[in-house]
Amino acid sequence: MCTTAALLVAAVAATGSAQQHDTTMPAMPPGMPMPAPPADTSPNAKEPAGAMHMPGMASNDMAMPIPMPKGMVMMPGLVGLTPPGGTFLPGAGVNAASLPDVRPSEVVRVKDGDTLDLSATLVRRTIAGHPYVMYGFNGQVPGPLLRVPQNATITVRFHNRIDLPSSIHWHGVRLDNRFDGVPGITQQPVAPGDSFVYHVHFPDAGVYWYHPHVREDVEQALGLFGNMIVDSPDSAYYSPANREQVLILDDLLVNADTLIPYGKTGPDFALMGRVGNLLLVNGEPHYSLAAHRGEVIRFYLTNAASSRTYNVSFGGAPMKVLASDVSRFEHEERVPSVILAPAERYIVEVRFDRPGRYALVNAVQAINHYRGEFDGEVDTLGMVTVDSTAAAPDYADAFAALRDNAAVTRDVDRYRPYFDKPPDKRLTLTMRGSGLPLATVQFMNVDTAYYAPVEWVDGMPDMNWLSTSDQVRWILRDEATGKENMDIDWHVKQGSVVKLELFNDPKSFHPMQHPIHLHGQRMLVVARDGVRTKNLVWKDTVLIPVGSTVDVLIDASNPGTWMLHCHIAEHLGSGMMTALHVDPGPAR
Amino acid sequence: MIGRLGAVALGAALLALSGPDIGPYDVPLYATASAPAAKGRARLVFAESPFGIAVTADGHARYDAQITAAGLPAPSSLGAYRAYVAWAVSSDLTRWQRLGVVTNGTSTVGAVAMDKFLLVIAAEQDSTVATHRGPSVLHGSSPSTFLQSFQAHTAFFHGVTD
Numbered sequence: 001m002c003t004t005a006a007l008l009v010a011a012v013a014a015t016g017s018a019q020q021h022d023t024t025m026p027a028m029p030p031g032m033p034m035p036a037p038p039a040d041t042s043p044n045a046k047e048p049a050g051a052m053h054m055p056g057m058a059s060n061d062m063a064m065p066i067p068m069p070k071g072m073v074m075m076p077g078l079v080g081l082t083p084p085g086g087t088f089l090p091g092a093g094v095n096a097a098s099l100p101d102v103r104p105s106e107v108v109r110v111k112d113g114d115t116l117d118l119s120a121t122l123v124r125r126t127i128a129g130h131p132y133v134m135y136g137f138n139g140q141v142p143g144p145l146l147r148v149p150q151n152a153t154i155t156v157r158f159h160n161r162i163d164l165p166s167s168i169h170w171h172g173v174r175l176d177n178r179f180d181g182v183p184g185i186t187q188q189p190v191a192p193g194d195s196f197v198y199h200v201h202f203p204d205a206g207v208y209w210y211h212p213h214v215r216e217d218v219e220q221a222l223g224l225f226g227n228m229i230v231d232s233p234d235s236a237y238y239s240p241a242n243r244e245q246v247l248i249l250d251d252l253l254v255n256a257d258t259l260i261p262y263g264k265t266g267p268d269f270a271l272m273g274r275v276g277n278l279l280l281v282n283g284e285p286h287y288s289l290a291a292h293r294g295e296v297i298r299f300y301l302t303n304a305a306s307s308r309t310y311n312v313s314f315g316g317a318p319m320k321v322l323a324s325d326v327s328r329f330e331h332e333e334r335v336p337s338v339i340l341a342p343a344e345r346y347i348v349e350v351r352f353d354r355p356g357r358y359a360l361v362n363a364v365q366a367i368n369h370y371r372g373e374f375d376g377e378v379d380t381l382g383m384v385t386v387d388s389t390a391a392a393p394d395y396a397d398a399f400a401a402l403r404d405n406a407a408v409t410r411d412v413d414r415y416r417p418y419f420d421k422p423p424d425k426r427l428t429l430t431m432r433g434s435g436l437p438l439a440t441v442q443f444m445n446v447d448t449a450y451y452a453p454v455e456w457v458d459g460m461p462d463m464n465w466l467s468t469s470d471q472v473r474w475i476l477r478d479e480a481t482g483k484e485n486m487d488i489d490w491h492v493k494q495g496s497v498v499k500l501e502l503f504n505d506p507k508s509f510h511p512m513q514h515p516i517h518l519h520g521q522r523m524l525v526v527a528r529d530g531v532r533t534k535n536l537v538w539k540d541t542v543l544i545p546v547g548s549t550v551d552v553l554i555d556a557s558n559p560g561t562w563m564l565h566c567h568i569a570e571h572l573g574s575g576m577m578t579a580l581h582v583d584p585g586p587a588r
Numbered sequence: 589m590i591g592r593l594g595a596v597a598l599g600a601a602l603l604a605l606s607g608p609d610i611g612p613y614d615v616p617l618y619a620t621a622s623a624p625a626a627k628g629r630a631r632l633v634f635a636e637s638p639f640g641i642a643v644t645a646d647g648h649a650r651y652d653a654q655i656t657a658a659g660l661p662a663p664s665s666l667g668a669y670r671a672y673v674a675w676a677v678s679s680d681l682t683r684w685q686r687l688g689v690v691t692n693g694t695s696t697v698g699a700v701a702m703d704k705f706l707l708v709i710a711a712e713q714d715s716t717v718a719t720h721r722g723p724s725v726l727h728g729s730s731p732s733t734f735l736q737s738f739q740a741h742t743a744f745f746h747g748v749t750d
Contacts, residue, residue, distance in 0.1 A: 313645045321638050329638060339639035346639075364647040365703055372737030374703040376646060449734040451612050453634075453649065454641060506612045528640060529613070529633050543640055547612035550640075 066260055066465045067253070067277050072370060074462040077439025083268040083468050087261035090163060090222055091122050091133040099124040099133060105142040105226065105246075105282060112152035118143065119159040120166055120212070120224055127278060128285055130257040134222040135162055141283035142248045142304075143210065143226025150230050153201040158190060162219070165189035168198060169213040169519070171343060172325050172540040173228070175201050177560025180519055182213045185561050185579060189214055204326050204522070204538075205232035207300040207345045209248070216569035217267040217274060217306055221252070223283065225304045238322050239332065239403060240395050241298035241349055245289065249312070249340065249362075249381070250304045251276025266469035267573035271440075271510050273307025273342075274570060275458035279362060279379050287360060287382025295391035296351045296399050297384075298322075303340035306569040309454055309513065309543070313337035314350050314384060315358030320402060323347040326522045327538035330409045332402040337363070341515035341543035343567035351399045358384040364456035369447065377457060412524065412536045415497060418553055419526045423501035425490060426479035429516075429544060429566075429576075430508040435471045439463075444509055451511045453545035472510075474566060474576035488578040493585040498554040499526075506547035514571065517541040518554065518580065519562040527551040541567055559584040615653070615707050615728040622666055622711070623725035628657040630707055630728060635699035644701050652698035653687060653707060657726065660692050666723055669711035675720050676700035677708055679733060684708075689715045704733045 065082065068074060091099075102123040110116060123136040137143025148154065160166045167190055169181035179198040183189035190196045202208075208228040212219040227246050231237075253260045253276040262268065269275075281287035291297060303310055313319065313336060321335050322328055324346050338346050352358060360382040365374045433441070440463045458464055478488045492498050500523075502516060522538040528550050544550050565577030610616065617628035632651040635642040642650040655674055663669035674687040674697045688697030690709050709726040 311643055311645075311647050316645070324638075333638050335638065336645040337643070339637075339641060339643060363645060365643075365649070367735065369738050372735045374732070374735075378646070443738070447736065447738065449736050450731055452732075453612070456647065511612075525640060529631075531633050531636075534636055535638055537638070545634075545641055 066461055067255060068461060069368075069459065075439050075443065077442075078437055078462045078466060081437055081466050083263060083466050085266065085268075085468055085470060086264035088218065088264040089133070089259060089261050090135060090218070092163060094122065094133055096124045096131040096133050100139055101126070102134070102136050102223070102283070103140045105140050105145050107147055108144045109147045110152070110154050111149060112154070115155040115157065116146075117157045117159065118168065119161050120219075121161045122163075123223065125223065125283065127252065127254075127280070130254070132254075132259055135219060135224045137224060137226055140226075141223040143224070145226060145246055146228040148202050148228055148230050150202060150205045150232050153199060156198045156200060157195060158198060159195045160190040160192055163192055164215055164219060165191050166212045166214050166219060166224070167196065168210050170198070170200050170208065170210050170228070171517070172206070172208040172345070173200060174203050174326075174520055174522065174558050177520060177558070177562065180560070180562070182519070182563050185563060202228070202230045205230045205237060206323055206326055207246075207302065207347060209302050209304065209345070211304070215573065217269075217573050218262045220304065220569060221262075221274065221306050225250070227300065227302055229300060238298060238328070238347065239320075239349055239401075240398050241296045242292075242391050242393070242395060243295065244298045244300065246300045247281050247287070248283075248302045248304050249310055250280045250283065251308050252278045252280060254278055260465075263468055267570040268466075268468050269307075269464050270469050270472035270474075270570050270574045271464045271467040272455060272458055272512050273568040275307050275461070276305065279381050281360070281381050289382070289384045291352050291384055291386045292389045292391040293355050293386055294351065294353055294394055294396060295386070296349055296395040298347065298349045300345070300347055301338060301340060302345045303342050305342055307342060307458075309342065309456060309515075310340045310362050311337050311364050311456070312340070312360065312362050312381070314352075314360055317350050317352050317358050317384075318399075319348050319350045320399070321346055321348050324537045325540045327411075328405045328408050329535050329537045330412060331404050331535050333535060334402065341513070341541065341567075342569075343515055343517050343541040344543070349399060351396070352384060352386040353396075355386050355388045358386065360384065366457040367452055367455070367459050369459050408537070415524060415553055415555065418497045418499060419532070421499055423499045423551065424492075425498065426501045426503070428475075428477045428479055428503050428505050429514050430475045430477060430505040431510055432473045432475065433467070433471055433509050437463075437466055440466065451506050451546045453547065454513045454543075469570070469574040472574045474571040474574045476564070476576055476578050485575050485578055489581075490578070491581040491583050492556045494556060494559045494582050495585060496556045498556050500552050500554055501549060502542075502544050502552065503549045504544045504546050511546040513546055514544050514566040514576070515541050515568065516544055516564065517567045518564045520558045520560060521554055521556055521562060521580075521582070523552045523554045525550060526553050554580075556580070556582045558582060612731050615730060617655075617657070617707065617709070617726040617728040619726060620724050622723040623659070623661055625659040625661070626657065626725050627659050628655060628709070628726045630655045632730065642699070648701040648703060650699045650701045652696050653700065654694060654696050655690050655707075655709070656694045657690055657692055657709065660690075660725060663711040666711045666725075669713060669722050671712055671715035672709050672725065673712045673715065673717060673720070675708045675710060676702055677706040678702055679704045679706065684720045686718060686720075702730075704735070705730045706733075
């Protein structure tokens with residue numbers, strides 16, 4: 001044994017003994033992890049009891065505190081460790097049988113001036129045969145689908161009946177700052193048993209979602225999310241469709257029949273966020289839809305997962321994308337699949353032109369760190385079964401056409417004079433770690449030859465699980481001042497157009513993509529790595545791949561103090577947030 | 589004390605040692621014996637996509653290559669050739685995909701949707717050829733080819749032998 005390696009072994013042993021050990025877990029035998037042959041990569045396929053693995057990967061047939069990818073065991077230097085800080089599961093040990101069964105989302109049509117109640121409560125969810133204590137709004141997962149006319153203002157009385165402080169953030173909605181739902185910025189957290197009244201104004205048509213802005217890694221992950229569809233008064237706002245479907249994509253990390261506990265004092269899985277091994281559509285593992293031949297279905301897609309970026313398609317059925325977060329695209333486009341980073345929304349139309357079965361799949365190229373190779377993973381999220389009855393009316397011609405949305409272009413045109421101005425603000429996205437297990441540090445320091453622009457799966461869940469928000473600090477750094485996260489003090493005048501350059505530093509300790517979300521405003525992605533965007537759309541969340549520089553133009557029209565943060569829940573919980581102060585002033 | 593020329597030489601030497609600042613999308617291109625004075629580099633950028641990043645339905649990243657070349661001789665100086673064409677080549681060399689025509693200066697070609705690939709610029713009979721036949725003048729490897737295997741990572745923790 002060489003001297004360096006001997007020292008490293010000793011150091012790792014010392015690190016392990018210094019941390020809390022899980023004495024119920026047998027030590028892993030040393031040995032070479034061997035890659036396993038390709039297999040059915042759907043994590044949602046029927047599993048034998050006790051199975052535990054990451055999507056597309058099989059179990060190790062060994063007791064593991066967390067599921068590991070197929071063919072991989074925990075890194076020896078990490079065996080026996082648990083995340084510091086204690087664990088949390090909802091309900092404090094309540095028997096799931098004593099809770100009401102969760103119900104599917106119900107559509108609530110509201111009009112201007114209406115009032116409704118939303119209560120966050122404990123629910124029992126049975127997923128793949130296993131009952132879990134989780135959360136829901138009004139006993140539903142997803143929460144009620146609010147169908148609202150554009151420019152309506154509604155009142156929502158929120159009642160917190162769960163065991164954590166909470167709030168509701170109305171994601172993407174350019175509403176009055178007082179009702180943005182951010183504890184510490186716009187309100188106090190709503191304590192268990194308390195209530196808060198929100199007045200929510202909906203100025204923009206599209207699909208939006210609501211979720212807590214407290215411990216999203218727990219509350220949102222356990223079911224506190226729902227959609228809002230804001231309907232334009234223009235009945236031809238989108239291309240015609242026979243039907244609409246609202247799909248919230250989400251994932252859940254479970255062992256044999258238990259939830260993997262959450263960090264008690266802050267998020268665990270802080271390095272890359274918690275990536276689930278059960279992929280869910282509207283809270284269920286097997287989405288199913290019956291359709292007629294030639295039917296055009298408009299799908300409203302939302303990614304509510306904590307960390308996972310999706311690449312979804314419908315079994316090769318032709319698809320076009322109409323809209324994203326806060327507006328339609330300038331031009332409809334034919335697309336082979338839809339890429340959704342956490343918190344992003346896309347509205348697409350799909351035509352099922354032949355009878356048969358169309359699998360809704362998430363297909364990605366994962367990285368196998370052990371073999372140094374890319375591995376295709378296909379997760380089947382659901383199935384659309386198309387019969388031979390012809391859909392009526394037949395929208396084939398309208399579907400074949402790709403519309404130009406002149407109103408969007410006219411709106412964007414007002415901002416084109418600002419596209420080429422120098423950035424007003426520059427943020428670098430990076431991280432620092434301290435107190436991480438030495439094995440993690442050693443591995444991360446060596447694994448530096450290549451960084452994937454997007455990590456689609458968690459290739460190293462053992463390292464990830466053992467990283468907490470106490471050890472990992474995700475950073476937004478203002479390049480002008482060197483200030484970081486909430487120490488940044490940015491003020492802009494209402495009505496100003498702010499060009500923000502976001503650079504995702506590939507040389508940070510753990511480079512990773514970040515979906516950056518800005519509250520209460522809208523923004524245009526005008527360029528990526530110097531390449532001008534051709535087909536613009538108003539966004540509230542933008543994915544920044546590793547090593548990329550993305551220029552966004554913020555329409556700072558809504559006064560108030562607005563969060564700007566990474567929407568990977570564990571990154572947000574590890575500090576990756578700042579605030580943009582839009583000071584009231586004369587409109588531009 | 590070193591003089592100005594010495595300082596310049598030292599700086600150049602340091603720069604040469606440290607090499608260019610290679611980012612995760614950069615592809616240094618190396619000259620072949622066919623055109624030893626040629627220089628080049630490429631930068632991969634995501635192909636145009638409404639989603640900001642571009643991937644195929646099965647998840648392969650789709651990149652355009654911004655190729656900056658200098659010192660390319662006239663293709664005809666290498667034989668019966670009229671154009672330089674960029675090719676993406678699978679790492680096992682079984683698949684050659686035509687990306688587009690390259691000239692001195694910056695040319696954007698693509699898109700390529702291979703996980704690991706070589707980038708080859710070759711003189712070809714004309715600018716429209718669909719099959720690679722001519723001499724290569726510049727070549728490089730996609731950043732993903734540097735993805736390492738850590739199958740033996742346990743050596744860190746159970747010892748290694750010299």
